[in-house]
Amino acid sequence: MIHFLTQVGRYFMFLRKVFAKPEKHSIYYRQTMRELVYLGLYSAGIIAIIAFFMGAVITLQTAYNTQNPIYPKYLIGLGCRDSIILEFSSTVAALILAGKVGSNISSEIGTMRVTEQIDALEIMGVNSASYLILPKIIATLLFNPVLTLIGIIVGIFGGWLAGTVSGVITSENFIYGIQYAFTPYYIVYSLIKTLFFAFIITSISAFQGYYVDGGSLEVGRASTKAVVYSSILILLFNVILTQLLLS
Amino acid sequence: MITVKNLSKSFNGKKVLDDISVTFETGKTNLIIGMSGSGKTVLLKSIVGLHEIDSGEIWFEDTLFSELNFTDRKEIRTEIGMLFQGSALFDSKTVEQNVRFPLDMFTNKTPKEKNERVNFCLNRVNIVKANKLFPAELSGGMKKRVAIARAIALNPKYLFCDEPNSGLDPITAILIDALIKELTEEYSMTTIVNTHDMNSVMEIGEKIIFISNGVKCWEGNKDEILHSDCSTLNDFVFANSLAKKLKAAK
């Protein structure tokens, strides 16, 4: 318990260091652009692929569960739309990114710690936490909402394709379904969750990497911890935010 | 000049440095020698503030460095160049970008001036035609030399080198030692070098301190080191059989 509380304390002190005033804006700007590509753009592919298949399987499952003729067919499109918007595009995508981006960040920062690259930055008078991590946080906060939108679009497309190709639903019915009783606020809800999750993934993983003590074994352990802790926090905040935003 | 007064440092209750006092002089290569695990790296990192010390004082000229906070330390840190035991080059940057990094961060030079400075520093350490390579593509000795180039990019007043020539062949090792000594004299820096290599000691040791188990046992220069009465130091200096034979012959 005491260990847990000291960790929480250290985490907030770490954040204070990360959000200190940047030394030189032009360099931070350049770093942020770089992270937008590495952490954001390079994740678009995996999110699109998974969204596509999730949309497809949700549609097929909904179709098989609603074979009774009393359910109108367009419900399949509606079910696909809402599952994708409410849960997949934010929470499931965040869990995937925790694995991909989180482990990447913590092992990169952790390796820089054990090979003394962070010490080298400190010695030059650079605030290493801010220089290394602030651009990553900004980049993920900016780009993860884009990933969420990609997830929504590709997911629903996957649903449409699977539904029409397999013949469980006609194209008209599906399109009617995804427009039926549409609540734009769901998208806002999803984007808000995404912002929280992006911050959790980046800051927790960076924190784990930044305080690695030891060698490559510890770097490996830190990235495991980064993925586990950020996943747990994502699930926890999913419940809290859903209660706050949808009730 | 860097002055250390009564410095002590422990990790988790285990004392690593015990009441060390020493003065490092300007324009000289000051050596810290001692066996592996004796506390050399910890001493060097404590002096530059990478480890918080338990007690004692560290002065850079007339500034009590150990009492400053991060922001105030910055000013002195831009005058420090440091070569780490493992080189610590930035993996994601090329050789050229590594050396340019401190210039980007702390100067307002034009890109052309920066390029000139980068090439000057790289030439100074005999790195040619490697500007676009990444650290992973360099040999150990090249990494050390690039790290020296990066350390001197901002014309530091203080240069710290942690085992600059460990793991290198004897010829390259001597070249690097000579380079450090030359740079020190040329720019009149205060240089501190950690080493456990007796060749370096005899080549460049103008002022030497010997630490053993975190205690400073001896202080002097390279001529005095052969005639000390300190038995742990003698064991260290005359560790190899060749040196032992020479001493016996004397």
Ligand SMILES: Nc1ncnc2c1ncn2[C@@H]1O[C@H](COP(=O)(O)OP(=O)(O)OP(=O)(O)O)[C@@H](O)[C@H]1O
């Ligand atoms: N971060 C740390 N946490 C705990 N103990 C440490 C830490 N760093 C060093 N030590 C301990 O301090 C002692 C001195 O280590 P140091 O790295 O200074 O040795 P050294 O003289 O540089 O040796 P070498 O020549 O092998 O580099 C060792 O016993 C080491 O276990």
Ligand SMILES: [Mg+2]
């Ligand atoms: Mg050492």
